[in-house]
Amino acid sequence: MTNDAPSIILIAPQMGENIGAAARAMANFGLMDLKIVRPRNGWPSERAEANAVGALDVINPVEVLETTAEALEGFHTVYATTARPRDMRKNVMTPHSAIQDMRHKHASNQKTAILFGGERAGLSNEDIALAHNIISVPVNPEFSSLNLAQSVLLIAYEWLQSADNTATEHLPTGGSAPVTHEELHGFIDRLEDELDTKNFFRNEDMRPSVMRNIRNIFSRINMSEQEVKTFHGIISALIGNKGKN
Amino acid sequence: MTNDAPSIILIAPQMGENIGAAARAMANFGLMDLKIVRPRNGWPSERAEANAVGALDVINPVEVLETTAEALEGFHTVYATTARPRDMRKNVMTPHSAIQDMRHKHASNQKTAILFGGERAGLSNEDIALAHNIISVPVNPEFSSLNLAQSVLLIAYEWLQSADNTATEHLPTGGSAPVTHEELHGFIDRLEDELDTKNFFRNEDMRPSVMRNIRNIFSRINMSEQEVKTFHGIISALIGNKGKN
Numbered sequence: 001m002t003n004d005a006p007s008i009i010l011i012a013p014q015m016g017e018n019i020g021a022a023a024r025a026m027a028n029f030g031l032m033d034l035k036i037v038r039p040r041n042g043w044p045s046e047r048a049e050a051n052a053v054g055a056l057d058v059i060n061p062v063e064v065l066e067t068t069a070e071a072l073e074g075f076h077t078v079y080a081t082t083a084r085p086r087d088m089r090k091n092v093m094t095p096h097s098a099i100q101d102m103r104h105k106h107a108s109n110q111k112t113a114i115l116f117g118g119e120r121a122g123l124s125n126e127d128i129a130l131a132h133n134i135i136s137v138p139v140n141p142e143f144s145s146l147n148l149a150q151s152v153l154l155i156a157y158e159w160l161q162s163a164d165n166t167a168t169e170h171l172p173t174g175g176s177a178p179v180t181h182e183e184l185h186g187f188i189d190r191l192e193d194e195l196d197t198k199n200f201f202r203n204e205d206m207r208p209s210v211m212r213n214i215r216n217i218f219s220r221i222n223m224s225e226q227e228v229k230t231f232h233g234i235i236s237a238l239i240g241n242k243g244k245n
Numbered sequence: 246m247t248n249d250a251p252s253i254i255l256i257a258p259q260m261g262e263n264i265g266a267a268a269r270a271m272a273n274f275g276l277m278d279l280k281i282v283r284p285r286n287g288w289p290s291e292r293a294e295a296n297a298v299g300a301l302d303v304i305n306p307v308e309v310l311e312t313t314a315e316a317l318e319g320f321h322t323v324y325a326t327t328a329r330p331r332d333m334r335k336n337v338m339t340p341h342s343a344i345q346d347m348r349h350k351h352a353s354n355q356k357t358a359i360l361f362g363g364e365r366a367g368l369s370n371e372d373i374a375l376a377h378n379i380i381s382v383p384v385n386p387e388f389s390s391l392n393l394a395q396s397v398l399l400i401a402y403e404w405l406q407s408a409d410n411t412a413t414e415h416l417p418t419g420g421s422a423p424v425t426h427e428e429l430h431g432f433i434d435r436l437e438d439e440l441d442t443k444n445f446f447r448n449e450d451m452r453p454s455v456m457r458n459i460r461n462i463f464s465r466i467n468m469s470e471q472e473v474k475t476f477h478g479i480i481s482a483l484i485g486n487k488g489k490n
Contacts, residue, residue: 027388027394058388069420087419089469096406098412135403143272143303150270153395154402157382161341166383168342174334224334 004106005159006079007033008152009071011127012118014040020051023062027055029156035063035071040118043224068115068127077102077108080123080131081151083144088125096160099137103162115130115213119148145155153168188215188226194235250404251324252278253397256315256372257363259285265296266394272300280308280316285363313360313372315439321355322347325331325368326396327390333370336378342404343380348407359400364407366462407464419470421469431459432473439480 008031013019016039023034036043043064047057056062057083065071072078080100093101102112115131117123117166128134190209193233201207223231252419253276256262268279269335290311294301302442303308312461313403317323338346347357360376362368371402373379384397391399446452468476 015285020468021392024388028391028395047246053390055388062467069382078269089416089419089421089467090474091414091416093414094409105489138405138409139273141403142371145268145298145303146273147269149274150395153398157402158289160385162384164383166339168337169336171334172330172338174332176334179263179340227334 005031005033006102006114007031007035007075007153008037008116009068009113009118010118010148011033011037011071011123012040012070013116013148014119016041016047017051018119018148019043019045020053022054022152023048023052023059024055025153025156027052027058028073028153029160031159032059034059035065037065037068039064043215056064064114068130070202072113072130073222074107074111075113076132077105077112079133079135079136080113080114080115080128081137081193082122083136083139083146083156084122084192085136086125086128086134088128088134090128090131092136093133094157095135095137096162098133099155099158099162099171101133102159114149116151161170171222173224176226179223179225179228183225183228184218184223186214186229188218190232194239198239204215250276250278250321251357251359252280253283253346253361254280254313254358255284255361255363255393256282256313256368257285258361258393259364261286261290261292262296263364263393264288264290265293265298265301267397268297268304268305269300270291270301270394270398270401272297273398274405276404277304279304280310280358281357282310282313282316284309286442315374316391317358317375319356322350322357323360323376324357324378324476325360325373326362326380326400327367327373328381328384328391329367330381331370331373332381334374334375335376337377337381340380340382340400341407342409343378344400345402346378347404361393361396379460412448416467418469421471424468424470425474428470428473429468430460431464432476433463435477436480441486444483450473 008026010019010022013036017035019039025186026032039045041047054225063071079093079102084127085092090214105112114135115123117127135155137151139146188211191214195201201210253267253271255264255267258281264281264284271277271279281442284290284293288307293312308316312326324338324347330337359380360368360372362372384391433456436459440446446455
């Protein structure tokens with residue numbers, strides 16, 4: 001067990017398929033510690049293996065325990081996931097907010113755990129009473145039932161998201177150098193010349209604004225050197241000049 | 246089709262199970278428009294019905310089409326989901342950023358669509374070339390394979406998240422009134438009196454800081470009237486006064 005990521009604890013899960021899918025979701029997003037309390041169909045499980053598609057070899061060895069209390073030994077802060085509101089005064093957090101809270105706890109060296117109930121009824125009120133906070137995923141109120149593994153997936157996704165520094169947007173270079181200013185506008189100057197030759201600008205007054213629009217289009221599409229060469233080729237072909245490129 | 250949410254388009258999905266699970270994830274998070282291009286095992290699908298657990302009755306009637314081009318008719322901005330980088334110069338967005346972009350597009354009355362490829366190989370490069378942007382989910386690079394329905398789930402989750410105004414944290418009242426200042430501190434005053442009677446404060450110098458700590462604990466737990474009554478009862482029981490509550 002590491003101190004720097006929450007452990008996932010499944011209480012009385014019924015189907016091996018869902019345990020496997022939960023393990024897969026954990027591995028996808030970097031959660032490595034899975035404990036299972038009283039799995040209905042025993043452990044290990046062939047169906048879990050099949051649905052984990054290798055994830056059980058990626059995460060830490062799964063611990064199987066008899067009681068929630070045993071599973072929670074050594075943890076400082078516990079979060080219980082519930083779909084429906086319970087008649088219990090306890091802090092309810094969104095997944096996003098709960099993960100922020102966990103990161104904060106880990107920074108002061110606390111160990112955190114997230115409880116998930118079985119497929120049919122979720123966590124018992126007794127288990128929820130052991131938790132410090134409740135996590136509830138905001139869903140469409142008209143269709144709110146989330147599968148166990150899907151719930152684990154969303155929490156795990158928020159976990160990786162919270163530390164991820166992937167650019168929110170980027171344009172891959174694809175190995176081709178971006179075009180320089182002079183190469184791009186040299187191409188556009190050539191385009192203007194060729195259009196001139198073909199009497200494209202029937203009204204000289206309009207030429208500046210037409211060319212500004214054309215420059216704008218080609219500027220915003222972030223072309224590579226190779227792409228500009230392709231456009232040179234297109235023009236050469238259109239004017240019937242097979243040799244020139 | 247509505248203008249104010251993206252459509253989900255599955256290209257050549259193989260398993261009805263995954264189509265059903267995708268529909269379920271859509272309904273969970275308020276995406277209502279699903280199109281399928283060339284489903285391998287045909288449509289309708291019993292396995293899709295079973296895995297949708299009712300979602301196919303909640304979302305709009307599913308449209309089945311022969312080509313990606315037909316499916317994209319009428320759309321203005323198209324997003325292609327891919328797991329691995331392709332050798333293509335095209336803007337790559339996180340799910341979060343892509344959803345922000347869609348909201349922006351919908352505000353100017355554009356229709357948006359998100360393409361998902363089949364289970365085995367994902368989208369073809371030909372289909373990706375039709376899209377304006379790529380969406381890529383940041384995952385653990387050592388275990389990166391996301392199931393089709395899980396990918397749909399994460400996009401759908403981000404969709405609802407982006408408009409959700411659930412409080413990031415709240416404490417449900419559970420129908421019981423929160424306690425007033427004077428009720429809470431009246432209780433703590435009583436606790437101090439009872440502790441005094443039992444000679445709890447052996448060192449009078451320490452009393453202020455001990456009581457400040459006790460007040461702090463009871464202040465931060467946001468008790469209800471009923472919970473304060475419970476504590477009054479606990480004290481009465483501990484001092485052996487069965488009548489007083």
